[in-house]
Amino acid sequence: MSQTINYQAQSPTHEIESKPFDEKNQVEHVNDVSAAKELSNFKMDAMEAEKAEHNMTVLEAVKAYPWACFWAFVMSFTIIMESYDVFLIGNFLALDEFKRQFGILDHNTGKLVIAAKWQSALQMAGQLGALIGVFLAGPLTSKIGYRWATIVALIAMNATIFVMYFADSLPIFFVAQLLEGLPWGIFIANAPAYCSEIVPIKLRAPATQVLQMFWAIGSIIVGAVTYHYNPMSGKKAYRIPIALQWMFPTPLLVLMFLAPESPWWLVRKGRLEEAAKSVNRLGRKSRLNANEIVAMMRRVVENEKEGSISYLELFKMPDLRRTLIVSGVYAAQNLTGNLIANQAVYFFQQAGMSDQTAFALGLITSALQMIFVMLSWILTSYYGRRPIYIWGTAFNTVMLFALGIAASVGKSNAASQAQASFGLIVSVMFTFAAAPVGYAIIGETGSIRLRPLTTGFGRAVYYIVEIPCIFLASYMLNPTGANLGGKCGYVWGGTATVCLILAYFFLPEMKGRSYRELDILFHRRVPARQFSKTVIGPEEDE
Template sequence: MSEKNNGPVAINNVTDDSVNDPIQQILEYERSLTLWQALCKYKKAVFWAVVISNTVIMEGYDTSLISSLFAFPAFKENLGNLNTNGTYEIPAPWQSGVANAASCGQFFGLIIAAWCVDRFGYRKTLIANLLFFTGAIFIVFFANSLGMLTAGQVVCGLPWGAFQSLAITYVSDVTPVVLKPYMATYVNLCWVIGHLISAGVLRGLLNINHDPRSYRIAFGLQWIWPLPLCIGIFFAPESPVWLLKRGKEKEAMNSAQRLTSTQEDAESFYRAAYYTNLLEVTYAENSSYSDLFKGANRRRTLLVLYAWVVQAWCGSAINGYSTYFMTSAGMSTVHSFDITMVKNVISFIGTFFVWFTMRWLRRRFNILIGLFLHCVVLLVIGILGTQSPLQNSSVSWAIAGMILCLQLVYSSTMGPIAYLACSEFPTARLRAKTASLGRNLYLLCSISRGVITPYMLNATAWNWGAKTGFFWMGFSFVFMIVSFVIYPEAKNRSPMEMDYLFEHKVPSRKFYTTEIDDKVGEDLKMSKEMCSIKSKC
């Protein structure tokens, strides 16, 4: 891109006439990088992004664990009520309470994490949350009542909120444009891995189901994660974007060197982060929560919030409660857990499938085709629900097959969409706060979804069973129409280009075709005193 003697040292003497040339070089360099070139140049960044992202595995593990335990015999016998037909059942109100408890904790954890990361950085915030989580596991492990389990889930939810928001923002900060979507979807893959491990653990524990406390082993296995993750994060480099925001330019350059393979790559990465930060200060100097809804940031924030709402209310609730859903539809417990295992493997494969399709398919097309297929599959599930699956095993298996189809569609289209939105739509200076707010809205949607879903499926409540598919199909159809109108195309756009497109109110349908070139540099010239702006970064 440029010689080493033109590195970040020269940025201290930026003048109005010299802005366009480095900006143009940065944009051309980012566009010219192939996937393989980026992997070679930024393999260290990929490694550290993977380390940080693996914290999400714990959150995925427990969210899947709790919903699946409602169908686990030992759990129901130990904490549930005896029905008149001789079977045990966790009452619908307690199902809603236990399932949503972690979301309540995450809500506050996200707010605390956004405040902490602004002041202490990613490394210290994540390590503190891992240590806190180690102690919180004791509550759920020794819980002997649904009330104590609910309280434990709330406490565990506090660090899970931090893991969810900080993983995606760190990944976005340390990876170049070509790698950003792959690493963002890897965060989603970690969530899937947690689900897969949870399903495998519970399926294995069915073999020792004679012990009424066998399910506690599943809770105790969570102690495996924190120590190795703490060690890895301790040695990880801090985000250069966060360091620049704090005015620590020398430390930011050192961090860039730890994330890249050569000095030239480090200088290129540093300049891109520096000018992005400078441009965003030009557009909006402050970076508080109120700034999320000012000027162009309002549109960016609303798009991230919308992506999280779509993920929560597109029908994924059926996937989350698949084990309990299938037992309600008449399938045996063992077969239900087997199907859940297959479902999570399909989810794993679907996320890998996204890595291939995103090279050719645009984000906008991906979300639209995903919502359309969701509508079709959910409609079929609803129709099958009208055929009395409890009295017809073939219908139960047909419903199971459609749930697997639904999982494949979700994991290869809708599942990663919110993570991509968090990495591509917000400004770098507001990314952590936007991710926190978006995830909090997702949690509120999940809580409302978690309240009604057990009532839909529980035989002692509404008892909709598979007819629940009709309900979620309606939401998917509405989201498909809204997405067609408002969702912009962010593929192959650098953070500086996204800043320009949003600031100049480019219509969503023109995001992909709008030529930018040297226009970003012209916007930087709007400030008459570049050095004074630099001092505020």
């Protein structure tokens, strides 16, 4: 009896003491199991979404993401404004009334020309402003998003056009171009990044390459406008083309207010529900699983190295390599034919064409550029970025040297026509390879965490290289400068050769790679020529 009483007396005490411990362990065990199950489900969802993107054809991707295509189109349209004004200033140098108002007499030819120093200054002012703009774009976009950063830039664009419209001296034109460049920098930094983030893998190339198409459209509009107003007298010959810039910002402002934010940016900010809503706005709900797609984005964001979002991070491995690729591709645009393309009308004049013929050839060049950009979409989507970029640059390098040779055989009608022909080919081929393919590479190279900063910094390098190149190009072509004409092909052929060699050794193939796979490839420091051959398993995280 005594033993029984003792047992019964001890039993409740034992139960009271052990129960909290058991419950705690049980809760912890349940939480661990629950967390493991959630992690497993999360990874499975992410893998399923990535697999679905890999298995899509280009046409299926368009059908699944029709609104993503539309909003990429809208964002890319902002590039028309930079293109319009860059080509406008280039065409003003050849516009009769502009030369009458602001030119000086060239005693060698007896004609009015814009002085070489102002010719260079006017063409680099916008780029100098854009250089400041791209450095503002990265931090601004990282903080408030692509959508609101673009809206702010569009408002600023509307205001700065007033300064250029009422300019009555070359110094005021310089200031106006400088101010307009600020929003340009935000447009060009954000557009390739936003376009690459809102579409699936198979549409990244065409969605970013459409930027070059709008660049060509901007030049077509400018070519048609200046061709029409060139024979006219009075300030309206250049003020009306300036005023036409107001066609673009306000409609785009309304559209960007209605546009969805990049779901990748929302995931980076931890706003997962909003990211899922954004995914649903970009695609067809019947074809997509928004939760799986957001899980795929979370997987990439969480796998990327933790750290501050600052320009300093761009110079730490493995992001340093990505920064160098983006910067190199941007810089190469100025060294493989871009400056001849941007000064096509003026180049044709210096090659011996009449003013009206030069404007007509400039318009034809712009139309051909748009066609070749669209051809580049198709080839890049199926054959990849690296081969199109390298072979296109190689062809342009040969054409640049051919241009120099044509200018060295003496002055004749045949030599002038040959120079004009090679100049046209260089301008068109630039928009087939180095320019549109470059935008595809730029849009997908940077890590998700640092993408706004990477594209912004890369574009800054573009302007840093372009500004001295503009002075050099103007000096080489201007009759009051070196007056080299087509012999400038030797200079640009040499720089294009350097770019071609660097691209061969350091430009990787990123066609068909998810952002997770690209993160792993860069983290493992896979050589550029091995990118396409390296297999990354769907379950790998690094």
